[in-house]
Amino acid sequence: MLDQPHSPAPLVQLVDIHKRFGGVHAVEGVSVDLYPGEVVGVLGHNGAGKSCLMRILSGAMAATDGAIFVNGTRAEVKTPQDAKSLGIETIYQTLALANHLDAPANLFLGRELKTRFGNLDEPRMLAEATEALRQLNPNFKNLRDPVARLSGGQRQVIAIARAIYFQAKVLIMDEPTAALGPSETAMVADLIMRLKAEGIGIFLISHDMGDVFELCDRVMVMNKGSNVGTFRIEDVNKDDILSLIVKGTLPEGWQPRGARV
C-alpha cells in the first residue's frame, strides 16, 4: 500500500475489524488509521460496510473481532458513552435525533446542562444551541419546535452541531451532507477544513466524488466488507476510485499518479 507513514502518532487505529450478522460478513478484516488534522474518506458501494465499520468505532455496534487503538493504547469502545469520553463524536447516517424534542434538547441529549440545583438549564442550553446552529446555518429559526417538524437539512445541521459542540478529537461523519442544499454543503466543507486545521481527525463517508477530492487527504475504499485499498488522494483519480468501488480492484496498469514526496 502506498500509505505514507506520518510523523505524529495516529489518533485512531482500527485493526483487523470483523463484523458478522449471522451469515452476512458486513466487515471483513478492515484495518485503517487516522492522524490528527487528517480527513480520511471512507468510500464504497451501498452495503459495503462503511456505516458498520464506523458504528463500531462510535460504540454503537460491537465488533465480532478486532481491536481499536486510541492514541496508541488499546481502547474498549462498548457504548456510545465510551466513544464520547475518548473524544470520538459521530454524525450518524440516520442522524439519531429524538423527533419529539426540540433542537437544544437534542443537541444536549445525554449531556444536559444543569443549574446548581441539578435542574435542566433550559435558557443556557437554548443560548448555546442557538449559537452553535447559527454558525452552520444563519437562518436557523424555530429552535423550540420538535425536530420532527424541521426540514431534512435543518435536522442534519442539528446532528452536525451536536457532534462538533463537544470538542471532539475524532469526528465520524456518515454522509453528513446527504440532505443539505449547496450553500449548507459549502458551509460543511468550510467546517471540515476548519476542524482539520484545529488538528481534529475526521472519517468522512461520502458518495460525492467532488467532496472526496476536495476534502480528503487519504481515501479508504471498501468493497463487500473488505478494505480494497488506502491511498493518498494525490495518487488516485476518480476512475481509479470508481473501479475500486465497483470491481474492488484498480484499473490495469495503474501507477501512483501523484508526485512522490
Next chain:
Amino acid sequence: MAPGADKTGLRFLPSGATLHKLSALLTLVLLIGIFAFTSPAFLSVNNGLTVLLQTSVIALLAIGMTMVIITGGIDLSVGSVLALSGVVAGLLIKAGLPVYPAMMAGVIAGGLCGFANGLIITKMRITPFVATLGMMLIARGLALQLTGAAPISRLGDAFGQLGNGALFRVVEMQANGFPKVIFPGIPYPAILLLIMALVGAYLLNKRQVGRHIFSVGSNEEAAHLSGVNVHRTKIWAYTASGALAGLAGMVLMSRLSTVQPNEGVMYELDAIAASVIGGASLMGGVGSISGSMIGAFIIGVLRNGLNMAGTSAFIQQIIIGIVVIVAVYIDQVRNKT
C-alpha cells in the same frame, strides 16, 4: 432574545399538546356543568370531596402510568401491585409493625415490583405488555396466596387515617353528644395526590431523568447513541410506577380500613385511559402529568355523575370506553392537519 420571539403572535396560539389539554379541560368543565344540571346533589361540597377521594387512587396510578407510557411502554400490573402492596402493609401491621412504617414497606414492595418489571423489560428483553401482564398475574396471585383470599381487617384506627382523614377538618360536638362536621377539610388523599403530581411533573419537565424518559420514548436508538442510559431510564420509570401503585394501594386500603387482596382489578385500564385522554401517546414520546390528571378527573366525574343520575355500571363502562376512543381520535385528526 429567544429565537421563538420573532414569530410574534404565533407564540400565543397553543401548540398541539396544550390544545389537547385545553380541550380535555373543557370537556371536564362541560361534564361538571351537565351533571350539575341533571342532578342537583352533584355540585355539593360533600360530593366534590367524594369525587376527589374516588379519583385520587386512579390519578396516583396515572402519574406513574404516564411516565411509563412516555417511554413507549405500558404497565398492566399496577392494579395487582396496588393489592399486593396493601397486603404487605396489612400483614406487617398484623405482625406488630406500627402503621406508618408498614405503609412505607407497602410502597417499597410496590416499587420492587416495578423494579422487577423494569429488569424483565430491559435485561430479558421482554416487551412491556407481556412483562407487566406477567407481573399482573404474579402480584395478584401473591396477594391472594398470602391472605388466603380473605380481607385483613381490624388494623387499628391509625390505618384508616390516610384514606379518611382530612386537613383543617372542623368538627363540633353537639348538645346531643353527636359530632357535627362544620368544615369537612381537605382529604389527605387529595393532598397526597397534589404533592405527587407536582413532584411527577417537576421530574418529568425539569430534571434530566424526565428529559431522558421523553427521549427514550421518542427514539430509543437515538437516545442510546446520544449517550442516554436507556435501560436505567426505563427501570426508573417502571419503579416509579410500581411505587405509586403501592402508594395508591395504601390510600385505597386505608379508606376501606381493611386490606382487600382482590381490590384494584382493572384499575390499570382506568389509569391508561386517564393518560390517553390526557394526551399521552402509546407510541411514546408524548404525554404530561397535568393532562393525565385532567383525564383521571374526567373518568372520576363521569363515574360519579352517572352514578348519581342512576346509570348502571354497565352503561358507565360503555360511555367511558367511547370517551377513550373519541379522545384519541380527536387527537389524531388534529395532529394530521
